[in-house]
Amino acid sequence: NAGVTQTPKFRILKIGQSMTLQCTQDMNxxxxxxxxxxxxxxxxxxxxxxxxxxxxxxxxPNGYNVxxxxxxxxxxxxxxxxxxxxxxxFCASSYYRRIAGLKTxxxxxxxxxRLTVT
Amino acid sequence: AQTVTQSQPEMSVQEAETVTLSCTYDTSENNYYLxxxxxxxxxxxxxxxxQEAYKQQNAxxxxxxxxxxxxxxxxxxKISDSQxxxxxxxxxxxxxxxxxxxxxxxxxxxxxLSVKP
Numbered sequence: 001n002a003g004v005t006q007t008p009k010f011r012i013l014k015i016g017q018s019m020t021l022q023c024t025q026d027m028n029x030x031x032x033x034x035x036x037x038x039x040x041x042x043x044x045x046x047x048x049x050x051x052x053x054x055x056x057x058x059x060x061p062n063g064y065n066v067x068x069x070x071x072x073x074x075x076x077x078x079x080x081x082x083x084x085x086x087x088x089x090f091c092a093s094s095y096y097r098r099i100a101g102l103k104t105x106x107x108x109x110x111x112x113x114r115l116t117v118t
Numbered sequence: 119a120q121t122v123t124q125s126q127p128e129m130s131v132q133e134a135e136t137v138t139l140s141c142t143y144d145t146s147e148n149n150y151y152l153x154x155x156x157x158x159x160x161x162x163x164x165x166x167x168x169q170e171a172y173k174q175q176n177a178x179x180x181x182x183x184x185x186x187x188x189x190x191x192x193x194x195x196k197i198s199d200s201q202x203x204x205x206x207x208x209x210x211x212x213x214x215x216x217x218x219x220x221x222x223x224x225x226x227x228x229x230x231l232s233v234k235p
Contacts (some may be wrong), residue, residue, distance in 0.1 A: 033222070041120075042209050042225030058222065088161060092216075103170065103215065105151055107223060109163035 002027050004110035006091050012116045016051040021113050023091030031094040032074040033058075033107075035064065036087040044088060046083045047076055081117045088108040119143040121211050131200045132234055138185075138230050139195045143208030149215040151222070152193045153187065158206040166208070169193065171215075176202035200233045207231075 007022045025032065029076045032087035035058075045058030048067040063077040063085055074093075078085060092109035131137035143152070153201050154166040169177045176184050181201075185194045197204055206225045209230045214221030 001210070042211075042227045043223070044225075045156075045222050048222060090163065092163075104164065105213065105215075106168070107153075112161045112163075 003027065004091055004093055004108050005104050006089075006110035006113050008113060009111065010114045011077075011118060012118065015083065015117060016080060019079070019083050019115075020087065021078075021089055021091070021115075023074045023076065023092040023110060024072050025074075025091075025108070026072065027093060027095070027108065028071060029072070029093035029108075029109075030071070030094050031096070033092040033094070034064070034074070034076045035090045035092065036060065037042075037090060037112075038087050046076065046089075078115075083117050085115065086117045087115060120212050120214065120221075120224045122210050122224050122226040124210050124229050126225070126229045126231070128162070128230045130232040130234055131197075133200055133202060133214060134194060135199055135200055136198045137231065139197075139208050139210075139231065141195070141226060142203075143191050143193065143210070143212045143224075145191070145212065145214065147214045147221075148220075151213045151215060153182075153191075153211040153213070154182070154184070154195045155209045155211060156204075156206045157209065157228070158203075163209075166224045167195065197231075202233050202235060205233045 004025045033048045034046040048064040049055045089108040096105045148173045152169045156164045167179045181198045209228045210226040212224045
């Protein structure tokens, strides 16, 4: 399994440009997430999805859009890039299972995309 | 709303010694998970340890252990026999368990740990 993969690893955008950050997971997880991490801070949730065709806003959704047409892919779209969107972006996927009455949960992260908007 | 607080922005420890990182959280939920993630300079988020709130026993993973105090809403991470490779940012995170579904991960701001030779 490749786990969670993200492309690109680095990108520089000019103000007003658009781009899509790609995220793919091969673990058949229902849940997928996009986070951003600003310098010296923890991760903040942008959008999440509980399954194909279902997405919802997180804590900081403004300026972003997502879609989830398949279980595997969860792209993040920036339509009009702004300097405030300079950050490191992480995609993640997770499973939540009950086995023999016991619950277990784990979230897997991609390697991140460093985006600079100038 | 749930919150996670890490009150130590930076810490340092000598190699082979023990260090404890603090984390407190606030929630009205009774069922939840707590996590410690490690983020080395490579940026990769690595799960260090996980604690289910319904378990009274503290989780351990090799040199890493937690002190989970549910009533006090405290979840500290102890690293024993610190190694140079433990140098990283450490994030405490909370996730509510709603029975048939899960909440989202709520992260603290992190503690930067430096292990000195």
